[in-house]
Amino acid sequence: xxxxxxxxxxxxxxxxxxxxxxxxxxxxxxxxxxxxxxxxxxxxxxxxxxxxxxxxxxxxxxxxxxxxxxxxxxxxxxxxxxxxxxxxxxxxxxxxxxxxxxxxxxxxxxxxxxxxxxxxxxxxxxxxxxxxxxxxxxxxxxxxxxxxxxxxxxxxxxxxxxxxxxxxxxxxxxxxxxxxxxxxxxxxxxxxxxxxxxxxxxxxxxxxxxxxxxxxxxxxxxxxxxxxxxxxxxxxxxxxxxxxxxxxxxxxxx
Ligand SMILES: Cc1cc2nc3c(=O)[nH]c(=O)nc-3n(C[C@H](O)[C@H](O)[C@H](O)COP(=O)(O)OP(=O)(O)OC[C@H]3O[C@@H](n4cnc5c(N)ncnc54)[C@H](O)[C@@H]3O)c2cc1C
Numbered sequence: 001x002x003x004x005x006x007x008x009x010x011x012x013x014x015x016x017x018x019x020x021x022x023x024x025x026x027x028x029x030x031x032x033x034x035x036x037x038x039x040x041x042x043x044x045x046x047x048x049x050x051x052x053x054x055x056x057x058x059x060x061x062x063x064x065x066x067x068x069x070x071x072x073x074x075x076x077x078x079x080x081x082x083x084x085x086x087x088x089x090x091x092x093x094x095x096x097x098x099x100x101x102x103x104x105x106x107x108x109x110x111x112x113x114x115x116x117x118x119x120x121x122x123x124x125x126x127x128x129x130x131x132x133x134x135x136x137x138x139x140x141x142x143x144x145x146x147x148x149x150x151x152x153x154x155x156x157x158x159x160x161x162x163x164x165x166x167x168x169x170x171x172x173x174x175x176x177x178x179x180x181x182x183x184x185x186x187x188x189x190x191x192x193x194x195x196x197x198x199x200x201x202x203x204x205x206x207x208x209x210x211x212x213x214x215x216x217x218x219x220x221x222x223x224x225x226x227x228x229x230x231x232x233x234x235x236x237x238x239x240x241x242x243x244x245x246x247x248x249x250x251x252x253x254x
Contacts, residue, residue: 127207129206131155
């Protein structure tokens with residue numbers, strides 16, 4: 001079925017550039033929305049012109065670690081409201097790292113410097129079905145894609161979370177088939193649960209597959225879709241949102 005897709009003109013991915021701005025945000029609220037996800041809502045007058053044109057945009061977060069230069073990490077603008085001058089970021093909490101440590105300790109009144117988004121990749125064109133694949137670090141981008149999808153849009157999402165308590169509910173009028181992988185203590189770097197879920201997943205014509213997960217997992221999922229399911233690369237975007245055993249490293253658009 002998917003091979004038919006090689007004959008269909010792929011969607012255009014429009015690269016939209018934004019003026020690169022740095023802003024200093026103040027924490028307005030910080031709460032665990034699930035055991036491993038801390039949602040932080042920030043306010044700042046300069047968010048009046050914040051723009052994020054695609055659900056998988058990222059901003060740079062700057063963390064003071066006492067070194068000469070701050071540590072930089074990429075995060076997804078989960079929600080923003082120009083009128084309220086607010087921005088929400090969801091932090092997947094893992095063992096260690098400056099972003100995680102900062103998010104765990106964050107309290108109202110704390111400040112954080114951010115930059116961007118520098119640009120957005122807006123997928124345009126004849127997408128009839130979205131296949132969204134990711135772990136908890138991609139849950140903000142996947143959640144945004146689902147919540148921003150138009151009424152009746154067709155979406156299948158395969159999402160791995162640390163435990164069943166980390167599943168989320170999305171407000172959407174899209175037609176969404178959510179398939180959760182509860183790792184229940186298993187490592188996030190094993191692609192097997194994703195490959196098992198992809199073996200039989202429907203790939204109707206004009207399916208766009210989006211993947212965000214640990215780099216090895218993302219690459220394995222992408223290769224599986226191409227090699228085992230015949231899905232064209234032109235109908236796909238895969239990124240390593242983090243790389244095991246490497247701090248502050250990602251592999252975008254692999
Ligand atoms: C485009 C993009 C958007 C992203 N959006 C989000 C987002 O909205 N929310 C979010 O939580 N993350 C998001 N990420 C992932 C996030 O940037 C990384 O997980 C980042 O490494 C976390 O920084 P840290 O300081 O906590 O850990 P680091 O200092 O970077 O890493 C310390 C150690 O932890 C490991 N590690 C890093 N992340 C994880 C993890 N999630 N689970 C287990 N081990 C890990 C590293 O391999 C390293 O060994 C995004 C990444 C990209 C590329």
